Amino acid sequence: MGLIARAKWSELAPLLDELEIPAPVEWLRPPEMGMVMLKARAGDGGKAFHMGEATVTRCVVRIGSGETGFSYLLGRNADHARFAALLDALLQSAHKEFVQAKVLSPLSGLIAERELMQSRKAAATKVDFFTLVRGEG
Amino acid sequence: MYVAVKGGEKAIDAAHEYLAEKRRGDAASPELSIAQIDGQLALAVDRVMAEGSLYDRELAALAIKQARGDLIEAIFLLRAHRTTLARFGTSLPLNMNAMRISRRISAAFKDIPGGQVLGPTFDYTHRLLDSSLLADQEPVRAASADVPLAASIPRVLELLGQEGLIEPAADDGQPAGDITEEPLDFPSTRDRRLQVLARGDEGFLLSLAYSTQRGYGRNHPFVGEIRFGCVPVSICPEELGFEIYIGEIEVTECEMINQFHGTADVPPQFTRGYGLVFGQLERKAMSMALVDRALRVAEFAEDQIGPAQDEEFVLSHCDNVQATGFVEHLKLPHYVDFQAELALLRTLRKERET
Incomplete structure (x- = not known):
């Protein structure tokens, strides 16, 4: 599930075309937008405080084969939240392997590639210090 | 009437x-x-x-x-x-050690594990207007190193902490206050102050931070570390009873190393000021850290000599939504108030003439 939350919708959406979801799909809780308060700490292990809120979308679904799936995602993308819940349900069903192979595995590759590229760009800005030797010896 | x-x-x-x-x-x-x-x-x-x-x-x-x-x-x-959105809960504390770093620098130590990573910064630019931006530009592709940054980069202040040279960052275990739930009261606590500062006006906090540097409550700061990047957010929804990852946000964290302090029981140690904000707002994170430290004046039995050390003054005035509300309400009709004032002035002048 973490993978689906880590993905951008633009990365996830194209992987969903072949997905077969057992009917009927029942939305026990249709996508609902709200917030979570974000807690932080003043330094590693320091005093906890509330730094501000972030928008969140959540929903709960039951698929035809009986499994329920849920999702909580930062942001307000209802489609992303819907599919996160559906995938969560499918991962508990007989479709598990299909979802692993067709969605999660390619998704994990895309995310890893994006995050690696970001890290390599940051790494290119790492300072190499050198020392100027002045005078004689 | x-x-x-x-x-x-x-x-x-x-x-x-x-x-x-x-x-x-x-x-x-x-x-x-x-x-x-x-x-x-x-x-x-x-x-x-x-x-x-x-x-x-x-x-x-x-x-x-x-x-x-x-x-x-x-x-x-x-x-x-x-105010129109329901709150689903509170996250687990954000873990800055798990940050996917875009920028990370220290002004206190040159050689730090993980290195000085400049990231996308205005620092070291010439501050000359770039007239080439007047026209549309071809997208720029930033350089990338062959090797990415280390997955986890140690925090600079922990290096000092290992030697006991800086006060430990400790939690007293009291639940963190929430100023959106209960109104601010004085004297306040550091957790509430940090919440107010995190949403406070950048300009106001910048000026207060500057005032401490100019002598109105000096606290001798060094930038121990600034880091900017993405941190994971996790929550533990009641109905599930276990932690789930729900996405990541960009934050800037500033840890200041400040004026050392000691007591009869504790040998002298550097003290801390902490800043944390959404996005890449380094100036704000630094200002917040300086003002956080200034407001710890009572904790270190320091003399209160500047406005930045006066928590009632700082916390009551740093919210620009409150401030603009009260200042801007002056332009709404005050016709009746003003008539009363005018009548009073006329009466006073008449009394003076007679």
């Missing part, structure tokens, strides 16, 4: 239409999209999220568009919007 005055509806409607036309600007130039504001005015979006106290890039960009670029108006819009 109170006389209700009505009227102005037509004028108000026309004014709002006029505003809408001005907002659009020259109809011959393309309309600004929310995605363009998010992507190309990203630091304005960061500021609106931070002071609006709601992390949502799209909503903040919308607020900027609606407010014609007036950031305090946009912050006001976002704050107002947050």
